[in-house]
Amino acid sequence: MAIAAAGPDLSSPERVSKNGGDAMDANTEAQMTGVKNVHPLAVRMTHWINVFAMFIMVTSGWRIYNASPLFDFKFPRDLTIGGWLGGALQWHFAAMWILVINGLIYVAYGIVTRHFKANFLPLTPRSVWHEFTNALRGRIKHELGVYNAVQRAAYIGVIGVIVLLVLSGIAIWKPVQFQGLAALMGGFDGARWVHFIAMAMVVLFVAVHVAMVALVPRTLLPMFTGRASTTGHGG
Ligand code: HEM
Numbered sequence: 658m659a660i661a662a663a664g665p666d667l668s669s670p671e672r673v674s675k676n677g678g679d680a681m682d683a684n685t686e687a688q689m690t691g692v693k694n695v696h697p698l699a700v701r702m703t704h705w706i707n708v709f710a711m712f713i714m715v716t717s718g719w720r721i722y723n724a725s726p727l728f729d730f731k732f733p734r735d736l737t738i739g740g741w742l743g744g745a746l747q748w749h750f751a752a753m754w755i756l757v758i759n760g761l762i763y764v765a766y767g768i769v770t771r772h773f774k775a776n777f778l779p780l781t782p783r784s785v786w787h788e789f790t791n792a793l794r795g796r797i798k799h800e801l802g803v804y805n806a807v808q809r810a811a812y813i814g815v816i817g818v819i820v821l822l823v824l825s826g827i828a829i830w831k832p833v834q835f836q837g838l839a840a841l842m843g844g845f846d847g848a849r850w851v852h853f854i855a856m857a858m859v860v861l862f863v864a865v866h867v868a869m870v871a872l873v874p875r876t877l878l879p880m881f882t883g884r885a886s887t888t889g890h891g892g
Pocket residue numbers: 661662663664665700704707708711776804812815859862863866867870876877878880
């Protein structure tokens with residue numbers, strides 16, 4: 658699989674220029690210092706705040722689900738937070754604001770600075786299929802700093818799913834005030850289904866995403882520091 662295969666950028670001008678500097682200058686500086694900026698501060702901060710908020714949303718959400726299960730199973734109590742329905746709802750609503758405000762900052766940053774355009778595009782179904790089948794044959798693309806097509810598709814996909822997760826959550830939270838939104842999802846019960854399926858897709862994304870980081874661990878430190886060595890395999 659190729660999702661987290663690519664490491665931080667050691668050569669791409671676009672990954673360098675997104676950090677605010679001129680591509681040529683940044684490349685020259687990187688050659689001289691052996692270190693390059695690969696993940697902008699705003700991306701790193703919003704990424705880790707999102708991880709924190711998502712963890713609370715999912716584990717408290719499972720507790721809320723257990724109070725009135727949609728399907729024939731419940732989530733193990735030890736994997737949930739909040740203790741009881743009321744407590745879990747408090748956690749869920751508190752983290753909701755962090756998730757949404759942080760997400761809006763990330764999306765605005767991605768559009769205004771062209772971070773999305775520079776790092777997630779171009780993307781074609783053919784390139785995703787090509788790299789996916791390559792990865793299945795054990796040929797994971799390791800080009801440092803440039804997200805491969807499977808990563809790009811996964812990142813765009815999960816951002817879209819999180820938008821759906823938030824919209825369906827709003828429809829469940831205020832089904833009267835947001836009747837139109839709830840109706841689009843087949844009413845209150847339909848919105849619960851959409852919310853659950855979107856949650857499952859995010860959890861699946863995270864499981865694969867973290868497994869890929871474990872397979873290519875040198876991608877992890879730059880997601881904290883923003884910097885990567887241009888020599889050796891220091892990532
Ligand atoms: C403990 C959990 C997580 C770890 C260790 C982790 C780690 C990473 C790393 C290392 C990268 C950079 C990959 C590279 O340079 O090739 C990355 C990027 C990314 N991760 Fe995560 N991640 C985690 C959770 C999440 C979650 C919960 C989401 C969303 C639901 C997420 C969404 C993303 C996205 C969208 C990017 C691309 C960011 C950008 O460049 O705009 N991650 N993650």
